[in-house]
Amino acid sequence: MHPDALAARLACILLGYLFGSFLTAEVVARVVSGKSARQLGTGNPGMANIMAQLGKGAGLLTLAGDTLKTVAACGAAYYATAPLIGQASILYAGLGAVLGHNYPAWARFRGGKGVAVTCTWLVLYLPFWGTLCCIAGGALVLWLRHYHGLMRIRQGTEPRFFQRRNPK
Numbered sequence: 001m002h003p004d005a006l007a008a009r010l011a012c013i014l015l016g017y018l019f020g021s022f023l024t025a026e027v028v029a030r031v032v033s034g035k036s037a038r039q040l041g042t043g044n045p046g047m048a049n050i051m052a053q054l055g056k057g058a059g060l061l062t063l064a065g066d067t068l069k070t071v072a073a074c075g076a077a078y079y080a081t082a083p084l085i086g087q088a089s090i091l092y093a094g095l096g097a098v099l100g101h102n103y104p105a106w107a108r109f110r111g112g113k114g115v116a117v118t119c120t121w122l123v124l125y126l127p128f129w130g131t132l133c134c135i136a137g138g139a140l141v142l143w144l145r146h147y148h149g150l151m152r153i154r155q156g157t158e159p160r161f162f163q164r165r166n167p168k
Contacts, residue, residue, distance in 0.1 A: 011081060023101070029058075101117045
């Protein structure tokens, strides 16, 4: 491997890490509620927690920010290093973005779960297969959650189904 190509790969990972370290959920949480995302719900700085605690608008804004930071990281890396490593720049920058999102140094290496960042990266690197994998993964998660909910209902342990409602 040519030394310049190795340097380009490392630069893509570093660039992706820097972009990925920007936790959109933290910014949205502070603007909307005045609190850190870590102080809300599960404490996870991710879209699901933000949506559950602050509403759909805040959750979708977090999703948009995570998507845009991944696109920006991959785009900047591709622009800067494509002559040397071509499409691989998206691969390495996406990896860096996921690592930066999941393990940001400024947050003591405690970040989000990286679902939106990973899906965006997959779609950017392999548009057809990435989209297919994200849809299949999402369908599997929904099916498993639904399946477990049905099992809890059957066993009589699903709290939302068996809660007594107080009549007014």
